Amino acid sequence: QKEVEQNSGPLSVPEGAIASLNCTYSDRGSQSFFWYRQYSGKSPELIMFIYSNGDKEDGRFTAQLNKASQYVSLLIRDSQPSDSATYLCAVNIGGYQKVTFGIGTKLQVIP
Amino acid sequence: NAGVTQTPKFQVLKTGQSMTLQCAQDMNHNSMYWYRQDPGMGLRLIYYSASEGTTDKGEVPNGYNVSRLNKREFSLRLESAAPSQTSVYFCASSEAYLAGGRDEQFFGPGTRLTVL
Numbered sequence: 001q002k003e004v005e006q007n008s009g010p011l012s013v014p015e016g017a018i019a020s021l022n023c024t025y026s027d028r029g030s031q032s033f034f035w036y037r038q039y040s041g042k043s044p045e046l047i048m049f050i051y052s053n054g055d056k057e058d059g060r061f062t063a064q065l066n067k068a069s070q071y072v073s074l075l076i077r078d079s080q081p082s083d084s085a086t087y088l089c090a091v092n093i094g095g096y097q098k099v100t101f102g103i104g105t106k107l108q109v110i111p
Numbered sequence: 112n113a114g115v116t117q118t119p120k121f122q123v124l125k126t127g128q129s130m131t132l133q134c135a136q137d138m139n140h141n142s143m144y145w146y147r148q149d150p151g152m153g154l155r156l157i158y159y160s161a162s163e164g165t166t167d168k169g170e171v172p173n174g175y176n177v178s179r180l181n182k183r184e185f186s187l188r189l190e191s192a193a194p195s196q197t198s199v200y201f202c203a204s205s206e207a208y209l210a211g212g213r214d215e216q217f218f219g220p221g222t223r224l225t226v227l
Contacts, residue, residue, distance in 0.1 A: 008151065032214060043201055043218035044154070051213075088154065092214070098144065098169065099216070103153035 003027060004091050006102035014110050019076040021105045023089030026070070032092035033065055033072045034099065039085045048074060079109045112137055115219035117202050123225045124192045132187040132222050134202030142207040143185035144216065145169075145177060147198040154201065160185055161207065192226045199223050 005024045013019045021035075032051050036044035048063040050056045050072065056063045062075040072091075076083055086104040093100050118133045136143065145157040156169030158177040166177050174196060176188045185204075189196060203216040 034215070043221055044216075045218070046215045049213045049215065090216075098156055098159050099214075100156075100170075101146075101154040103151060 002102075003093060003100045004089055004102040006089050006105050008103055009106040010108050011105055012108045012110055013079050015079060015081060017079050019079045019083065019107055019109070021074045021076075021087050021089075021107065022071060023073065023091075023102055024071045025089075025091045025093075025100075027091070027093050028067075028070065030067075030091045030093055032099070033063070034090040034092075035061075035063060035072075035074045036088040036090060036101075037085045038088060038104065044088055076107075079107075081109045081111050083107060084109045114138065115202055115204055115217050117200075117219035117222050119222060120220065121223050123227065124189075125227050126193060128192050129188065129190050130192065131189075132200055132202070132224075133184070134186065134219060135184045136202075136204040136217070137183065138204060138206075138217065139182070140204035140206050140217075141182075142205045142214075143179065144203040144205075145175075145185070145187045146201045146203065147171065147196075148201060148221075149198050157187065157200075192224075194226045197224060197226045 035048040038044040050063040050065045060077045064073045088104040089102040090099040115136045144159040146154045160166045160179040163182045200222045202219040205216045
């Protein structure tokens with residue numbers, strides 16, 4: 001089992017819809033959870049960080065964390081074509097400074 | 112601020128050749144990282160340096176060596192390149208808060224390496 005699992009997609013949603021991206025992780029000791037966005041040919045950039053159970057909202061983005069079920073999700077409301085990118089889930093494994101990345105979910109927002 | 116810079120941006124090597132990828136950050140970050148990214152594999156950690164003077168292996172260290180030259184610079188060396196090392200290489204840095212904190216990694220633009 002991979003430490004951080006994501007569906008590679010592509011996930012296609014129409015413009016204006018809610019995109020839901022999911023991520024599960026294996027280490028119950030994980031404490032920090034990140035969502036990075038990566039446009040094609042570019043480097044990843046952080047869009048959300050969460051460490052407490054529950055929801056964290058930032059503009060059109062909401063991160064949801066459920067440590068008991070070991071999953072973290074990212075919701076993108078009112079999806080725009082500019083949101084089309086690969087979204088990488090990253091988890092701080094076991095208290096170390098390094099994180100483990102999932103393979104990423106490719107999101108396509110259809111105009 | 113330039114953030115994280117990497118050189119070169121593109122490189123083509125022949126099997127058995129060696130090269131060093133350079134990375135520098137101007138954010139006074141403590142930790143630096145080298146990743147490779149391959150289709151379907153995501154970002155995989157090669158080596159990291161939690162602080163100046165220390166380096167540790169990541170998930171895929173075989174065939175690579177690193178040097179943390181100073182707080183700003185972290186280089187990755189391929190001693191004898193192999194076709195399996197064809198990949199996109201990213202350097203990243205972070206301030207490295209204690210575990211449980213927001214430890215955002217800032218990435219360089221990447222180096223696209225092809226080994227023939």
